[in-house]
Amino acid sequence: MDESIWESVRALRGWLDNANGTGDPELTCRILKLTEEAGEAAGAWIGALGQNPRKGVTHTRDDVAAELADAAFTALVAIESLGVDAHGALRGCAAKVRSRLP
Template sequence: MRAVRAAVAWLDEHQGTGREQQTIRILKLTEEAGEAARAWIGATGQNPRHAVTHSVDDVAAELADTAITALVAIESLGCDANQVMADCAAKILARIGRSPAGVD
């Protein structure tokens, strides 16, 4: 989470804080998800005009960008991204009948 908090601090310093910046950081998540989708389309050759343009590693990198962007948005809301993710993971584990102990 050090990178996430550093990114938030850098964004706050260069772009400011407040509701507008929170909104932009949440909207940025949509942009990143679109890049992941575009990479998947490219990796599977689903655009006949371009054939295969991306690798699975490209898709994974775009998904990682999307995940980091979501964590930055969470922290920008003033929430602890670690805690929010832990709470979310616990809900998922409970839903699928798994114990959260020892699971990352």
């Protein structure tokens, strides 16, 4: 991944730490924020499929991708907020997934 992504993750974590502190209640909110972002991705997909007959098609696949990217970025910030290197955690996850492939 591009180094600017990791710089942005660390910068956002620092900004949140300065604005909201670093205690467990704040960490809980950062982890729960991932659920909010995942819900927005789900809502965008429902909108892309036009599953709500009252609203029809309200989103595109690009909208869904943007919401999924928000969720991914939020997860990386939450990992960093745990005091864990998000880049290393993601690399480890990728290796684990890769090892399971035939």
